[in-house]
Amino acid sequence: LLDRVRFVLVGTTHPGNIGACARAMKNMGLGDLALARPACGLPHPDADALAAGAVELVRRATIHPTLEAAVADCALVVGTSSRRRSLAWPELEPRGLAAAIRALPADARAAVVFGPERIGLDNDELARCTHLVVIPANPEYAALNLAQAAQILAWELRMSSLAPAAPPPAGASFDGMPLASHAELEAYYARLEAALRARGFLAADNPRHLMKRIRRLYGRALPDRNEINILQGMLTALLDDAAQAGKDGGNT
Amino acid sequence: LLDRVRFVLVGTTHPGNIGACARAMKNMGLGDLALARPACGLPHPDADALAAGAVELVRRATIHPTLEAAVADCALVVGTSSRRRSLAWPELEPRGLAAAIRALPADARAAVVFGPERIGLDNDELARCTHLVVIPANPEYAALNLAQAAQILAWELRMSSLAPAAPPPAGASFDGMPLASHAELEAYYARLEAALRARGFLAADNPRHLMKRIRRLYGRALPDRNEINILQGMLTALLDDAAQAGKDGGNT
Numbered sequence: 001l002l003d004r005v006r007f008v009l010v011g012t013t014h015p016g017n018i019g020a021c022a023r024a025m026k027n028m029g030l031g032d033l034a035l036a037r038p039a040c041g042l043p044h045p046d047a048d049a050l051a052a053g054a055v056e057l058v059r060r061a062t063i064h065p066t067l068e069a070a071v072a073d074c075a076l077v078v079g080t081s082s083r084r085r086s087l088a089w090p091e092l093e094p095r096g097l098a099a100a101i102r103a104l105p106a107d108a109r110a111a112v113v114f115g116p117e118r119i120g121l122d123n124d125e126l127a128r129c130t131h132l133v134v135i136p137a138n139p140e141y142a143a144l145n146l147a148q149a150a151q152i153l154a155w156e157l158r159m160s161s162l163a164p165a166a167p168p169p170a171g172a173s174f175d176g177m178p179l180a181s182h183a184e185l186e187a188y189y190a191r192l193e194a195a196l197r198a199r200g201f202l203a204a205d206n207p208r209h210l211m212k213r214i215r216r217l218y219g220r221a222l223p224d225r226n227e228i229n230i231l232q233g234m235l236t237a238l239l240d241d242a243a244q245a246g247k248d249g250g251n252t
Numbered sequence: 253l254l255d256r257v258r259f260v261l262v263g264t265t266h267p268g269n270i271g272a273c274a275r276a277m278k279n280m281g282l283g284d285l286a287l288a289r290p291a292c293g294l295p296h297p298d299a300d301a302l303a304a305g306a307v308e309l310v311r312r313a314t315i316h317p318t319l320e321a322a323v324a325d326c327a328l329v330v331g332t333s334s335r336r337r338s339l340a341w342p343e344l345e346p347r348g349l350a351a352a353i354r355a356l357p358a359d360a361r362a363a364v365v366f367g368p369e370r371i372g373l374d375n376d377e378l379a380r381c382t383h384l385v386v387i388p389a390n391p392e393y394a395a396l397n398l399a400q401a402a403q404i405l406a407w408e409l410r411m412s413s414l415a416p417a418a419p420p421p422a423g424a425s426f427d428g429m430p431l432a433s434h435a436e437l438e439a440y441y442a443r444l445e446a447a448l449r450a451r452g453f454l455a456a457d458n459p460r461h462l463m464k465r466i467r468r469l470y471g472r473a474l475p476d477r478n479e480i481n482i483l484q485g486m487l488t489a490l491l492d493d494a495a496q497a498g499k500d501g502g503n504t
Binding site: 023024026027028029052053054095136137138140141142143144145147148151152155158159162192195196199200201210213214217218220221222223226227230231233234235237238239240 | 275276278279280281304305306347388389390392393394395396397399400403404407410411414444447448451452453462465466469470472473474475478479482483485486487488489490491492
């Protein structure tokens, strides 16, 4: 998916924004950057500085006199726009955009088009877009800069390219350790209950209710075998008070 | 959801990054910014310039000497980290993080923690996080700057807040009990560590490593206030062996 998407910067005035956009692209695995009627000269130190490890992406960027030339081979051309148009256009949100691009035939290319910083795409350019993408920002402060918008769209494209993600391993299982078995957990609960009962902690009102809460707590965490051994070891250490006191007494 | 999330910048060296982070937050509808042990002076013109329309968010930011102080009232504390740890920690992707925060009880607060630009959170700070969030960037160029990471996480939180479907309550939240705060958990860890140390259980080889495993176990479970009280009560009962033995002796 990521190989089929081009980011097109139209009429960009600040070279630093080209660099920041290139960085966001490369961080997310995108590699096709095109500049249409750029309003700044390149190469430029600001572009390189903000590109950081993505300088080569700036250097490889193709330069075109018009948006039309930059997207000539693309099937889907999606303009970014914050303004509402008098004529409603097919609008996507970023996640829907990523899904739409993913749903394209494998040989179809898509362009995501970013207008000049202050004024955005002009009406003729907007008309050349097949869709618009609108980032649902905070209505009280919706103005994203170019790098922010590029980052969000690149992120959604990457997420879409990685889906279907292998389902996240539910619960625990770290360090390659097997999870504690039911029997191992039960052995711990039994020992803990006996110790708490001996100390009068469970006798009070409703012992079974309290043990249920303890089970629920550990069951939620799904301890692995190492962790259940630590819990058992701690219990042994805590119960060893008398013996320890006796030993200390012997030493003094 | 957005009102319950705090972004915590730890040891930030460039004031411009604080501004850019504030802008990303406000664009996405977030408003709670905290700075822990900041490594730059504020106010600073770079912070204001990059904050743009979010200057008030920088000005309102709370300042704390430690991460712990900045997140004391939070139940979920999620550290951003690119490094792999020797001890694996519960990891979320940004979308899973947003879902996890949305699934918290309505009165529980969450913190998303960003470390210093070059070195990230130190091991002690990472150990105080209940979870880590990892942005699955391009393996060939995975280095996101602070503003990029903040933008992606803020975006996912906003998307989650706009999503219509009520998510299944994953993880914690039972009985309508509030979750234990960071400070309440720390108080338990401190008491447990002291008890284990007094009994020689921690002295052996690597005490800090073992306490990290214990933190990881409970952090995964996100105990509620009732459960943390049970854990404290059990500890009291287990430590009360000598006193109890004395009392029993008196009765027989």
